[in-house]
Amino acid sequence: DGGITQSPKYLFRKEGQNVTLSCEQNLNHDAMYWYRQDPGQGLRLIYYSQIVNDFQKGDIAEGYSVSREKKESFPLTVTSAQKNPTAFYLCASSIWANSGNTIYFGEGSWLTVV
């Protein structure tokens, strides 16, 4: 079954702890993205990567980190520095990062900080 797989679907974290969200794709896409979805605010871009071993900050990168060691994987770490981490996180990918290419989304991960 091809597509984008995010795990875990639900995650609880204590304040002060880092947590890593997994994103894997088998679509052979070059570009991958992480978005955060909050009620009433739409989706906001956290980080994106156009090729392996390269990534760029999006609009709300503070308190997050990523890596892109493999083409198919783009994990997101939510650090303790992120002030308001409770949210729904969406991973996405596209063929390449040129304008107009369809972006495909994963099913998302719910993170709750307790």
Added chain:
Amino acid sequence: AQRVTQPEKLLSVFKGAPVELKCNYSYSGSPELFWYVQYSRQRLQLLLRHISRESIKGFTADLNKGETSFHLKKPFAQEEDSAMYYCALSPQGNKLVFGAGTILRVKS
């Protein structure tokens, strides 16, 4: 700055009625605009893009550069159209800028 505005959080219509989901954008260059849809328990997916000028599931959207709008329209709403709809702008590369979204509720 690039911005996408969807003024309605919720749009409720009766089955068979026309639908118009509003989207306005601010961008100084030539925009590429999209509508994404998220049905209940499904992942967010592309509905249509302005460069294709196509109709998907009966929906159309016309880019109006003078009014900086990209409203989504359908002449006769169906219950299966109930979903969250996001308008998005691609200012450079594929870094989409999304609006806040509009929930469309089609009542029988």
